[in-house]
Amino acid sequence: MLVQLSHVVKLALMLLVTIATGAVNIHSWMYIYDIYDFIRYLDYSYSVVPTRYLLTVMIIIMMMSFYYFARHVERQSRKLFLWKIEVHDQKEKVYEMRTYNEALVTNMLPEHVAKHFLGSKMRDEELYSQSYDEIGVMFASIPNFSDFYTEEGINNGGIECLRILNEIISDFDSLLDRTEFRHITKIKTIGSTYMAASGVTPESNTNGYADRKIEDQSILERWQHFADLADFALAMKVTLGNLNKQSFNNFMLRIGLNKGGVLAGVIGARKPHFDIWGNTVNVASRMESTGVMGNIQVVEDCYNILKEYGFRFVRRGPIYVKGKGELLTFFMKGKDKPVTKTTAVSLPHQIPDKS
Template structure:
């Protein structure tokens, strides 16, 4: 009976961890069961991402041949499950899935002190890499399913309030101006592009990421904003270096000429 109770407790912990972030789940597991106090926390510097598949609505149809739309939803479930599975990779440990609504996926990083490194911005870097991977993953889905889904991604950074709403089917969510702007970066974006705010650009540009300036756009409720497109990861640090032949040991047979060049 004791073993059964331990297995049940482990199962419940795993189930709760799939609903709430680990640190939030631990809070509820270690709190008085009769405590109905609202759980919330202030997070000073969070990176928020919205990723949507705007043309999924064109794909979804209810026909007898596709089981009244169930097969369409099955493919969407596979896409979302692939996005979820990536978060189990160590490089994306800073990122927490918030929710998926229809064909829109929402995630955030830097929600705890352990994952928010203000100096290195590791959680922002992780989100940038994750967004690029989402785009690649959807291309793979298209290749295997013979579809032409487009992804549109928006990223922003800033303070948020995180909390759990509801006694039954509790929902962990985040709120704040930074969340609204991230959503606008998605909705005002361009298909197959990752649109980021100037604040995100400044962080990623300093880390060597390849970005292009879109210019100034009108954002509902925010006015004019200068935005950028995230195009790719930094080049390998070795790609901008040419070997100095004077520094090469005589035993090495090389014809490379030049000196160490400055990075672009």
């Protein structure tokens, strides 16, 4: 309680005690101190300052000392209080800055990769890399956007064209927030080309079967994330079609899909970028570049797996792929609605099974 009181209150209390004690010593106990002085200083009692005055002076000196000490303690307490407030504010700023930085890193990198960097004390020269054996890769481009883009005055130097492209890419990004596409990771956009992959997130490697080994899982269990990527490609076509209706445009997607092993990693010291490399990526890119607008092209291996999930295909035939020779390819046209005992929510591109 005494620490919390103001120095003015303490001074008032000490003055009151000092005055009361001095009055008692000088007036009430005057004869007692005189007798004490007479007995102790019998020989030179007239040359000694009376004890009652000495005690009063001593009390006054003690009061001044205590007041100085109380004032010093109060100043230190105030400084400590202000320092605590400043430290608290700095902690809040650091927390807000860290949260902001984490959000930036999470936007630039996949969530599991961002957690790896934020949760470890890595040196700048250390390289993050991860190999995957079963990954789905998708390239989706809008070939006729380059014909639409113009820097003429009517488009404000091309800004309106970029605004429409931004709206398209943002709509594609919003699809990734849906639960059925949680295993899909956006890799990057190059111009009007959208690149995504499935199976790079830790949970997608097990597809909900974490207690079972990969070799013990069936094909349908192992490649569920790839089927989700195919669903995502079809949903992108539906999304672009809806945007065409709203903006009175006629943009069309040309999509290529592939599956296989890749090497994933983060490159760059500034603006680090998560990317994937490998033959699987190259073939997926070739499936997009050699495809036909409005279609999703896959190789035979992908066709054999995706048809088990109810996707419908049209055989295109063998085409020449640079570095691979002739590959048998198929166009994916849609997906039949699965027939289950429970009510299932179908995606926009799914049609009911009438069998």
